[in-house]
Amino acid sequence: MRFWQFMAKSDSEVELRIDGEIVDDDDAWLYEWLGISHAAPNTFRQELAQHKGKNLTVWIDSIGGVVWAAAGIYNALKEHRGRVTVKIDGKALSAASIIAMAGDEVLMSPAAVMMIHNPWVRAAGDAAELRHVAGVTRFRASWTRRPG
Secondary structure (H helix, E strand, O other), X not given: OEOEEEEEOOOOEEEEEEOOEEXXXXXXXXXXXXXXXXXXXXXXXXXXXXXXXXEEEEEEEEOEEOHHHHHHHXXXXXXXXXXEEEEEEEEEEOHHHHHHOOOOEEEEXXXXXXXXXXXXXXXXXXXXXXXXXXXXXXXXXOXXXXXX
């Protein structure tokens, strides 16, 4: 059961509500099987592609989840051709705060909360591999929207 829902407001405006856990594509089957609300980036990209060129309002109320999955959704929203307005009406915690930063404009209710922290990660390998993983978990939102 995906945790987003696109709703057409007009021919040029689409509303998106996000309120569930953010998971890796490889783990989505388990959440689906258990009936737990979730989002995986590949499925999200496929549905977002159906709304090319439309202005998008993204409402967020999520506890977050996997940082890599959130980065995939962030990237999809940054690449979207159309204005992206993010509205946080409840919470954008952890990985959900990454998705929130994809907006051209980010608005928060006075009663909303955003929590940002360094990502948690599990790693295995030798010392060099562990140092590498520690370095790449420092997420930097350096992408910019393409003109057009």
